[in-house]
Amino acid sequence: MQLEDAGRARGARQRLRAAACVLLAATAPSGARAASAPHWQLDGSALLYGEQNRARVAEPVARITRMFADGQSLSARFALDAMTGASPTGALPTGTVQTTTSASGSTTTSSATAIPTQPFQDLRGALDLDWLRPIGTLVTTTTGFHFSHEKDYQSLGGNARLSVDLMHRLATVTVGGGYNHDGVFPVGGIPQGLADSTVARRVGTETKNVATGLLGVSRVLTRRWMIGVTASRSKEDGYLTEPYKAVSVLDPSTQRPMLQLTENRPATRTRSDVLASSVSHLERDVLYLSYRYYWDDWGVRSNTLDMKLRHELSGGTWIQPHLRAYEQTSAQFFVFGLIHGPPLPQYASADDRLGPLRTATLGATYGFQLPGHSGEFTVRGEYLYQWVSGRPHIPVSQVGSRVEREDDGGEGGATGSSNSASGTSIGSVLAGYTVQF
Numbered sequence: 003m004q005l006e007d008a009g010r011a012r013g014a015r016q017r018l019r020a021a022a023c024v025l026l027a028a029t030a031p032s033g034a035r036a037a038s039a040p041h042w043q044l045d046g047s048a049l050l051y052g053e054q055n056r057a058r059v060a061e062p063v064a065r066i067t068r069m070f071a072d073g074q075s076l077s078a079r080f081a082l083d084a085m086t087g088a089s090p091t092g093a094l095p096t097g098t099v100q101t102t103t104s105a106s107g108s109t110t111t112s113s114a115t116a117i118p119t120q121p122f123q124d125l126r127g128a129l130d131l132d133w134l135r136p137i138g139t140l141v142t143t144t145t146g147f148h149f150s151h152e153k154d155y156q157s158l159g160g161n162a163r164l165s166v167d168l169m170h171r172l173a174t175v176t177v178g179g180g181y182n183h184d185g186v187f188p189v190g191g192i193p194q195g196l197a198d199s200t201v202a203r204r205v206g207t208e209t210k211n212v213a214t215g216l217l218g219v220s221r222v223l224t225r226r227w228m229i230g231v232t233a234s235r236s237k238e239d240g241y242l243t244e245p246y247k248a249v250s251v252l253d254p255s256t257q258r259p260m261l262q263l264t265e266n267r268p269a270t271r272t273r274s275d276v277l278a279s280s281v282s283h284l285e286r287d288v289l290y291l292s293y294r295y296y297w298d299d300w301g302v303r304s305n306t307l308d309m310k311l312r313h314e315l316s317g318g319t320w321i322q323p324h325l326r327a328y329e330q331t332s333a334q335f336f337v338f339g340l341i342h343g344p345p346l347p348q349y350a351s352a353d354d355r356l357g358p359l360r361t362a363t364l365g366a367t368y369g370f371q372l373p374g375h376s377g378e379f380t381v382r383g384e385y386l387y388q389w390v391s392g393r394p395h396i397p398v399s400q401v402g403s404r405v406e407r408e409d410d411g412g413e414g415g416a417t418g419s420s421n422s423a424s425g426t427s428i429g430s431v432l433a434g435y436t437v438q439f
Contacts, residue, residue: 043067044377047434054427056119057087073136083126083152088119090354093262094250094339120246126152140167148182156185159212172222176232182212188245195243195266196346208241226283231276238271249352250339260342265351267335273298288312296330302356304330319370324384326363332356354390361388377437386428 044066051059061084067077128150136142144163150156161180168175186192191203213236220230243266250259279292290310297303305328312322333356335349365384372379 040071041069041438043069043436043438045434045436047432049430049432051430052428053087055088056426057085057089057122060084073134075132075134077132079128079130079132081126081128081130081150083124083128085122085124085126088121089246091118091120091246091248091262093118093248093352094252094259118248122246124152124154126150126155140171141165144178146180154186154188156187158183161214163216174220176216176218176220178216178218180212180214182210184210184212184240186210186241186245192241193245193264196249196263196350198261198263210238210240210242212236212238228281229279231278233276234274236273238273239269242269242271243267244351244353247351247353249337249350251342252339254341254343259339263340263346263350265353266349267351268300268349271298271300286314300356301334302330302332304328317370319368322367322369324363324365324367324382326361328359328361328363330359332358357390359388359390361386376439377435380432380434380436382430382432382434384430384432386430388426388428 045064047063049059049061049063051057051061061081063079063081065077065079067075069075128148131147132144133146134142134144142165144165146161148157148159148161159180159182161178163176163178165174165176167173185207186209187207188203191205192208193203194201214234215236216232216234218230218232220228222228243264245264247265248262249265251261251263252258253260273296275294275296277292277294279290282289282291288311290308290312292306292308294306294308295304296306307327309325310322312320314320333351335347335351336356337350337352338357339352340346340350363384363386365382367380367382369378369380371377
């Protein structure tokens with residue numbers, strides 16, 4: 003079953019795979035890869051992810067790469083996601099104790115003031131294949147394939163990338179593209195948009211297609227400093243609605259939720275973003291900085307600042323603190339709730355991922371080698387806090403035909419209500435191991 007942050011991660015994975023090189027700006031020019039003796043490289047990792055009273059994810063990942071003498075490499079990545087917990091439905095607190103039943107038959111009970119959630123449990127498997135092939139000394143091509151499957155979602159896609167070194171290999175220009183064809187088959191059937199639970203669901207599969215293009219330039223400015231800029235654009239069409247998300251409809255007299263409707267989103271979406279990054283080798287440390295601006299035709303705008311500082315310790319060990327700040331505006335059709343009576347809008351969603359969202363991340367990675375082992379171990383821990391500004395308490399007052407936020411800061415809000423910052427704490431631990439043989 004889809005969930006809030008697993009869904010966010012899924013969307014991110016799809017865009018990254020389709021683009022095939024979002025981290026282009028932070029990588030070395032392709033010509034800098036020197037040929038070496040054939041060998042294998044094995045990368046293994048295990049991720050533990052948890053939200054406060056919500057989603058929990060365990061993800062073991064294994065990647066094996068064959069390096070060839072002529073500079074070619076072929077790699078395969080296997081991943082398994084075990085997801086459990088509860089996800090917010092998008093509905094508002096009812097003011098009374100509420101029991102929610104999922105499409106699979108499991109139930110959860112929410113208190114009078116708690117945000118309603120829906121329990122879920124799912125297992126996802128994924129396979130990624132990548133082939134890197136140099137053509138001469140200045141051109142490198144990369145092609146990839148992706149497949150993943152879970153009980154209500156399947157993704158199949160491919161991507162390709164071409165990198166050309168210029169200016170005596172001080173600059174690299176990269177163009178790339180990708181295409182994904184996904185299938186959505188919700189547990190319990192496909193709901194009708196903006197319909198309540200009395201409307202029968204359709205049995206079958208909906209599809210979603212994603213086409214992505216990318217252009218990037220990286221430039222070595224000095225022996226210790228490299229910068230890059232990457233721009234990408236993607237077009238999605240098909241079934242883009244989250245079938246398990248709901249929108250509350252409020253009684254105009256009592257100002258309390260009286261029923262829930264399944265959300266409904268447009269069938270197309272165009273996304274664009276620009277990523278600027280910098281890698282600086284200081285006297286002892288390496289500083290990574292990046293800024294990303296994102297916009298789409300749904301009205302979402304976001305800014306992301308990211309900083310990592312790798313500090314070398316003694317004995318081949320190192321530590322890398324990480325800071326990240328993110329903020330976004332809401333989609334044009336995002337609402338906290340609808341008022342019963344006026345005609346329903348064409349599109350509406352109360353999904354927090356489309357609302358006014360802010361996150362702050364603090365973490366660190368520690369790398370080391372065990373005595374007698376040739377590989378490198380890494381352990382990363384991160385804490386993320388996210389909050390949604392403007393979520394109204396119950397009761398609320400009517401604002402046109404919907405309940406919405408009036409400003410980005412969460413200081414104002416719907417008439418007759420006080421805004422709150424709904425926060426969620428998220429923690430993750432990732433342990434990895436890399437070895438060549």
